[in-house]
Amino acid sequence: MTNVKTNLDLWPIGNCQVSALIDDRGRFVWGCVPRVDGDPLFSTLIGGDGAERGYWAIDLEGAVKTSQAYIRNTPVLVTRHKDADGNAIEVVDFCPRFEQVGRTYRPVAYARVVRPVAGVPRIRIRLRPTHDWGTEPVETTSGSHHIRYLTNPLTLRLSTTAPVGRIEAETVFRCERPLHLFLGPDESFSGDIGATVDQMLERTIAEWQGWVRGLATPVEWQDAVIRSAITLKLCQHEETGAIVAALTTSVPEHAGSERNWDYRYCWVRDAYYTVQALNRLGALDVLEAYLEYLRNIVGEAEGGHIQPLYGVLGEAKLEERLAPGLPGYRGMGPVRVGNQAYEQIQHDAYGQIVLCNVQAFVDRRLFRMAGIEDFRALEKVGERAWKFHDQPDAGLWELRTRQSVHTYSAAMCWAACDRLANAAHALNLEDRCRFWQDRADKIRATIMDAAWREDTQRLSATFSGDDLDASLIQLLDLRFLTPDDPRFLSTLNAVEAGLRRGSHMLRYDSEDDFGLPETAFNVCTFWLIEALHFTGREADARALFDEMLARRTGAGLLSEDIDPVTGELWGNYPQTYSLVGLINCAVLLSKPWSAVR
DSSP: OTTOOOOSOOEEEEOSSOEEEEOTTSOEEEEEESSTTSEEEEOGGGBOTTOSSSEEEEEETTEEEEEEEEOTTSSOEEEEEEETTSOEEEEEEEOOOEEETTEEEOOSOEEEEEEEEESOOEEEEEEEOOBTTTTBOOEEEEOSSEEEEEOSSOEEEEEESSOHHHHHHTOOEEOOSOEEEEEEESSOOOSOHHHHHHHHHHHHHHHHHHHHHTOOOOSSSHHHHHHHHHHHHHTEETTTTEEOSBSOBOOOSSTTOOOOOBOOSEEHHHHHHHHHHHHHTTOHHHHHHHHHHHHHHHHHOGGGOOOSEEOTTOOSOOOOEEOTTSOBGGGOOOOEESOGGGGSOOTHHHHHHHHHHHGGGTOTTSSSOOOHHHHHHHHHHHHHHHHHTTSOBOTTTTOSSOOBOBHHHHHHHHHHHHHHHHHHHHTTOHHHHHHHHHHHHHHHHHHHHHHEETTTTEEOSBSSSOOOOGGGGHHHHTTSSOTTOHHHHHHHHHHHHHHEETTEEOSOOSOBTTBSOOSEEHHHHHHHHHHHHHTTOHHHHHHHHHHHHHTSOTTSOOOSEEOTTTOOEESSSSBHHHHHHHHHHHHHHSOOGGGTO
């Protein structure tokens, strides 16, 4: 492990209960149990370069070449290792997920199958988990075909057809037959380990390929869209429907920035963008599960207040603390657990809740369409939007030390009222339709009066200043302004001139709680691509989109941030925002299916 530089060229696997990130050497370097926001079993990603614990490696002795690829239309990863003499193995990694006796089987488990491919390969297996955020060594016990890892809060069992003693001793041995490893609940493995894991693999592949078959993908960039969609699905905690912003914590936004945040929670804003993108592909299962999660959040909100984020089980309290047992990504701590942003005031959440829900009033494909009771519950959300549309908040970028009246938040409050009018119309409640439309019209007038700057001919990101912010581009997606509106065009020109750095967009270029931002925010570049498309700059939009596609990792994914000079990816990974932007732009820019039929 010495002198191996950590990077974000990582391949996610998962089953919507647990997940893992596998590096370009085929090692598990990140994965939490018993769910995405749990304690890291594999922590090397933030364990500092040269970490001696927190990984699961299956190495070919003398390997000189490693290649990786997913099995088509699945999150099942195949890593192939070859040595200088032509000896080779392949390792298939997955988390079981398939329908069984009327339920989805998605255990807290990771499976690996090692197959000799050529020659007489010699391998070594090292499974070195961590627990308590890297502070304590993990004790083990073993039997003839298993090793138990006494982690906190649960004990895991490795059931295997590989020689247990060689795994414990981490010795090199010949791989002459397929080996199966199943790390899961502390239960005796029923049935033949090899045959059962092989069957799990076959059923997991079929489950994911069946899900992908139901996607309405664009004709161009299909592989990129499918990989993004699968990964967004992996970010949903299927038990509750919550969608986390990323699978990791504390990957810094740029080197030494201390902008290290825990993104393993459900932001109302991020989840809205995720279901919006997946809706465009027809993945209604994600929407329906998330709406159930949202209905519980709204129903339990004290006094109607909606937090910016919640835990995957709907937990309201996500106290932030440091984990000193782990030094951080490349040693760049701190490692944070929890996120204090749950205490912030962010008024845009009201709009995102309504925007997510309004489809359920008109989409007849859904198992559960929304009705009058749902509308009445959403009206309470609308009342909050009306009450706070012109009040200060922390904004979508979650500034920790100051508040303003943010144009984006106000526009989301407008959207809450505007879409409530649409929902009322769908329910033939014309009096409520007029009521909410009147409120939407008044908020619109307030925004245009308070945010428009006549001298610079642009909208300001705040009511009190003359600020540039990439979120102003979203006024187009919200249908607050049209692509041919001179006010939008002049605002777009100002935002692009002020925040674009080559092929990338900053969120803003003013100092925040941690100084000046140094990296670009990937989703903002995708917002720019959308705006270029809608304002007639199609060639520019496609060229910029091609550049963003080229920035993806080997797995076809993106993190939150990118260095506009070096092109290196930073920030938590994989980032739902970034993958949403990729999907949305592909759908917009692709030629139609009719062009190839």
